[in-house]
Amino acid sequence: MCNITSKEEELAIAITIISLLSGFAIVLYGSGQTINALSNGNPSIADNYTSLLSAGATLLLVGLTGWYVYETRKLRIEEQQRQQEEHEQQVNNIRATFKAEISGVENLDNISNKFTADEIARMRRIVPTAMYENNCDQLGMLNECEVEAIVDYYGTAQNIEDLSYSYRTHSDDEEEKNQNREEIMKKVCELSCYQAHALDKLNNENHSN
Template identity: 30%
Template structure:
């Protein structure tokens, strides 16, 4: 046993501490810290797993949007493109988890999907105008070609950002043989 004086409010108190009590207290502190460290590591591992799954799902959703590039050049200025060129199901169902991704990924995703929503809203409104028009042949929808070009650029930049941060994927083969996209280059056709 050891004795020591502890001063509290100007008075000395003699405390007798046994080595067993000291060892038990120290063991409890070390044990609590160890438990906390293990829980923290497990939490971070779960977060990384969720992040990777979310990134994979978003890459898969975006890889199916090849209609952006394929259909744009086939549509005349008098026609409206389909509003189904952009799928938002994965993004909408996981919007509460977007914060798991990097800041640059989050920013790119929000820019792309916000602009996609705007284009879809404009398309729906233009369809209603087309339906109600007395002379639909006089309507000009060429501005949608510019909107889709911008949407296409945002799509490619967002997909590249997701791929750049993916530890599992470094390029995506687009469906229907439309090419490959990677963070280091643009869309390249598989035909060339």
């Protein structure tokens, strides 16, 4: 529920309640007196209560209007809070999605020690990228630092794939293959650093820009 506690709003609520109660009491009293006067055959006396009834009706109208404004504002704030909570949940979900895929690759820093450039080049994909490919359009929900770290990680992974493809398709050009080998190993080392950096940003409790 919406918690409205400012002194101004508390005062407005009090005035609204007083207006409603006062208006109702005045209308009730004036109506009773008017009916009583008419019943006793004193229309002139009944006329004296017309202004009182008008004042009571005005107070009732003011009270009802104030209550309507208060309830409308409360509902609007509750809706804003609900939308904010939904947005935060969506952000947390997309953050968790990227974190799960990036952290799912273990011992990335040892790949260059375990495999040669030729073996790495023959791998179809050095790290999974499905979550990124399916959710890259939602990157804008994250903060600037997180986006930059994620793009660096997946961008480097894509560079390795491009170099590996070039390596496999230019088997006759030994000079180019040697250049690709060196570049592949360099990018693999960078990828490990970008992985650690991305996870650091995604795990940071302070996700503000």
